[in-house]
Amino acid sequence: MVKAFSLASILALALLAPALADDKPDPAADQKAFQEFFVKKFPKVKYDDFVNGPYSMDEGLHKQWEEKEQFPPYEFAVETGKEMFSTPFKNGKTYADCFPNKGIGIRQNYPTFDEKEGKVITLELALNRCREANGEAPYNYLKDEMASLTAYMAFTSRDKKMDIKIPSDPRALEAYENGKRYFYTRRGQLNFSCATCHVQSPGERIRSEVLAPALGIMNAMPIYRSEWSGMGTTSRRLATCNSQTRAVPLEPQSDEYRDVEYFLSYVANGLPISGPGARP
Amino acid sequence: MSARNIVLATVLVMTGTLPARAASEADFKAAYAAAEAAEKQADQLRNKWITTETELATAKKAAAAGDFDAAIAAAREAEALANASIYQATSEKTRWKDMEIR
Amino acid sequence: MASTIRVRATNNGDTTEVQALIQHPMDSGFIKDAKGELIPAHFIQQLTFEYNGKTVFLADWGPAVSKDPYVKFAFKGGAKGDELKISWVDNKGATDSTTAKIA
Amino acid sequence: MSTCQSPTRRLILQGAGSVALFGTLSITPALAAANDKYPEDAFKQKSDADAIKALYGKTAEASDKVKLDAPEIAENGAVVPIAVTTTLADVTSISFFVSENPNALAASYVIPAGTVPAVANRLKMAKTCNVIAIVESGGKLYSATKEVKVTVGGCGG
Numbered sequence: 001m002v003k004a005f006s007l008a009s010i011l012a013l014a015l016l017a018p019a020l021a022d023d024k025p026d027p028a029a030d031q032k033a034f035q036e037f038f039v040k041k042f043p044k045v046k047y048d049d050f051v052n053g054p055y056s057m058d059e060g061l062h063k064q065w066e067e068k069e070q071f072p073p074y075e076f077a078v079e080t081g082k083e084m085f086s087t088p089f090k091n092g093k094t095y096a097d098c099f100p101n102k103g104i105g106i107r108q109n110y111p112t113f114d115e116k117e118g119k120v121i122t123l124e125l126a127l128n129r130c131r132e133a134n135g136e137a138p139y140n141y142l143k144d145e146m147a148s149l150t151a152y153m154a155f156t157s158r159d160k161k162m163d164i165k166i167p168s169d170p171r172a173l174e175a176y177e178n179g180k181r182y183f184y185t186r187r188g189q190l191n192f193s194c195a196t197c198h199v200q201s202p203g204e205r206i207r208s209e210v211l212a213p214a215l216g217i218m219n220a221m222p223i224y225r226s227e228w229s230g231m232g233t234t235s236r237r238l239a240t241c242n243s244q245t246r247a248v249p250l251e252p253q254s255d256e257y258r259d260v261e262y263f264l265s266y267v268a269n270g271l272p273i274s275g276p277g278a279r280p
Numbered sequence: 281m282s283a284r285n286i287v288l289a290t291v292l293v294m295t296g297t298l299p300a301r302a303a304s305e306a307d308f309k310a311a312y313a314a315a316e317a318a319e320k321q322a323d324q325l326r327n328k329w330i331t332t333e334t335e336l337a338t339a340k341k342a343a344a345a346g347d348f349d350a351a352i353a354a355a356r357e358a359e360a361l362a363n364a365s366i367y368q369a370t371s372e373k374t375r376w377k378d379m380e381i382r
Numbered sequence: 383m384a385s386t387i388r389v390r391a392t393n394n395g396d397t398t399e400v401q402a403l404i405q406h407p408m409d410s411g412f413i414k415d416a417k418g419e420l421i422p423a424h425f426i427q428q429l430t431f432e433y434n435g436k437t438v439f440l441a442d443w444g445p446a447v448s449k450d451p452y453v454k455f456a457f458k459g460g461a462k463g464d465e466l467k468i469s470w471v472d473n474k475g476a477t478d479s480t481t482a483k484i485a
Numbered sequence: 486m487s488t489c490q491s492p493t494r495r496l497i498l499q500g501a502g503s504v505a506l507f508g509t510l511s512i513t514p515a516l517a518a519a520n521d522k523y524p525e526d527a528f529k530q531k532s533d534a535d536a537i538k539a540l541y542g543k544t545a546e547a548s549d550k551v552k553l554d555a556p557e558i559a560e561n562g563a564v565v566p567i568a569v570t571t572t573l574a575d576v577t578s579i580s581f582f583v584s585e586n587p588n589a590l591a592a593s594y595v596i597p598a599g600t601v602p603a604v605a606n607r608l609k610m611a612k613t614c615n616v617i618a619i620v621e622s623g624g625k626l627y628s629a630t631k632e633v634k635v636t637v638g639g640c641g642g
Contacts, residue, residue, distance in 0.1 A: 427523050437595070437597055439595070442592065444528040444588060444591055444592065446586050446588065446590075446608055446610075447591060447607070448565075452607045453604065453606045458601065
C-alpha cells in the first residue's frame with residue numbers, strides 16, 4: 001500500500017514536471033525538443049543531412065549541390081585560409097599558438113563560454129582577438145580573410161560532431177537563454193523572427209529561396225553563397241537575416257549575435273560539422 | 281500584431297496628418313526631432329528598422345532641398361515606423377515564448 | 383601566391399577525367415558596383431588543356447560563364463603521373479597557367 | 486552592396502594593353518592554332534539564332550542523341566550547372582546558348598579527336614529561358630533544348 005502510494009506520487013510529480021520546467025531554463029531539454037521537432041517535421045531527411053541546409057529539403061536542389069560539390073566554390077577560401085594559418089604574424093607567432101590543438105579540428109567546440117570574462121566567445125571573435133594579441137589589426141568580420149580562416153578551420157573539423165558546452169555558471173545559462181530569446185523574437189518591419197523562417201517554414205520558398213532548417217544551420221558556416229558570389233561568415237549570415245526582415249543589423253559580434261550563435265550551436269550538438277558550405 | 285497590422289497602423293498615422301499649408305523649416309525640425317527621439321528609443325530596445333532609417337534619410341534630403349512638405353511627410357512616416365518597432369520590441373518581450381519549440 | 387587554377391585529373395583506365403576550377407571574377411559588364419557604376423567586363427576568353435604537347439580541350443568563354451568558373455571533360459589516354467598543362471587568357475590580356483599531375 | 490563583388494584580384498596584367506578588350510589575344514603564344522581563334526563576333530550576337538549563325542554559319546536540327554542535363558529550377562541564376570553528353574560520332578565542338586541572356590552564346594568548346602564528347606560547366610542565366618546545347622558532329626549541327634526556371638536572376642539582377 002505504501003509502495004503503491006509512493007509510486008502514484010512519483011507519477012503525479014512526473015506529470016507535473018513539464019509545467020514546472022517552464023520557468024526553469026533547461027538547455028538539455030531544449031536540445032532534445034529542438035532536434036525531435038525537426039526529425040518529426042522532416043521524416044525523410046537523414047539526421048546528418050540537416051547540416052546541409054536547403055539542400056536537405058529539396059531534391060532538385062540536392063542534385064545541383066552534388067554537382068557543385070564535385071569542385072566546390074569554397075575551395076579557394078580553404079586554401080587561402082590554410083596559407084594564412086601557416087604564415088606567421090610579424091612577431092613570429094601564428095594562429096596555431098592561440099588555439100587548442102594548434103587550431104586543427106576544433107571548430108565543433110565553438111562558440112565556447114569564457115568563465116573568466118563571463119561571455120560567449122565565437123570562433124570569429126577568437127580569431128580577431130588572436131590577431132590583436134599579436135599586434136595585428138582585426139579583420140572585417142563579414143567576409144574575405146575572416147571567412148577564409150574559418151573555412152579552413154571548419155574544413156579541418158569536418159564530420160566532427162558539434163560539441164558545445166554550457167558550464168555551470170549562471171552567466172553561461174543566461175547567455176544561452178538570451179540567445180534563445182533572440183532566436184524566437186520577431187523583429188524588423190516584416191515582423192519575422194529567426195524561427196518564422198527557419199523553424200516554421202524550412203523547405204518552403206521565400207523570395208524564391210528555399211529556407212534552411214534552423215537545426216544544424218551553424219554547422220555549415222562559413223558559406224559560399226551564390227547570391228553573394230562569394231564567402232560569408234556567421235556574422236554576415238546573421239546580419240543578412242536581420243536586414244531581410246528590414247531590421248537594422250546589429251554590430252558584428254554584438255552580445256545578441258554571440259548568444260544566438262551559442263544557442264543555435266548548442267541545440268545542434270551531435271550533428272556533424274559540414275562547413276565550409278555552399279549555398280544558393 | 282501581424283506585419284500587416286503594423287503597416288496598416290503606419291498608413292493610418294500618415295494619412296491623418298498631411299499638412300494643409302506649405303510647411304516651414306521649423307515644422308520640419310519639430311517633426312524630425314520627434315522621429316529621431318522615437319528611433320532612439322527603438323535603438324535602445326535593439327530594434328531599429330531599415331525602413332525607419334530610410335525615411336529619416338529621405339526627410340533630411342528633402343529638407344536640404346527646401347521641400348519641407350516632403351520632408352515632414354517622410355519624418356512623420358519615420359516616426360510612425362519607429363513607434364511600430366517600439367511596440368513590436370515591447371510586446372515581444374513576453375510573446376517570443378509562443379514560438380518556442382519545447 | 384597560389385595559382386588561380388585548381389585541377390583534378392584522374393585516370394580510370396581508358397580515359398582521363400579532368401575537372402578544373404579557376405578563380406576569376408568573370409564580370410559580365412552588366413553589373414553595377416556599390417556606387418552605381420558599371421563594373422567593366424572582365425572574363426576569361428580562352429582556357430586550354432594540353433597533354434603531351436597536344437591540345438585535348440579548348441574552351442571559348444563569354445561573360446555568361448559563372449564566377450570562379452568550373453568545367454569538366456574527359457579524354458582518351460593519359461596515364462597516372464603524366465602532366466597536364468592548363469592555361470587561360472582573359473579579355474584584359476591577363477594570363478595564368480599551371481601543370482597538374484594525373485592521379 | 487553589389488552581389489557581384491570580385492575576389493582579390495591578383496592577376497598579372499600583361500603590358501599596357503589592358504584597356505583594349507580584345508587586342509592582345511591573337512598574339513598570345515599559347516593559343517597559336519588558327520582554328521582556335523576566339524569567336525569574338527559570335528559572342529557579340531544577341532539572339533541564339535544569330536549567335537549560332539556567327540559561330541557555325543549554319544543551322545542546327547534537334548536530336549535526341551544530344552542529352553542536355555540542366556536543372557528544372559536553378560537555385561540561383563548566377564551558378565547554373567549545365568552538362569551535355571552525346572552518342573554522336575566525330576564530334577568537333579560543343580556549345581551552350583542561353584536564349585534570354587544579353588548575349589546568347591555562353592561557352593563553346595573545341596573537342597579534338599580523342600576527347601570524349603561531353604562537357605559540364607556552370608553558367609549565368611539572367612532569367613527563365615531556354616538553354617540550347619549544340620553538338621557539331623561530322624560537320625553538321627545537332628541540338629537539344631531545355632527550359633530552366635530562374636527565380637533569382639544571375640548575379641546582381
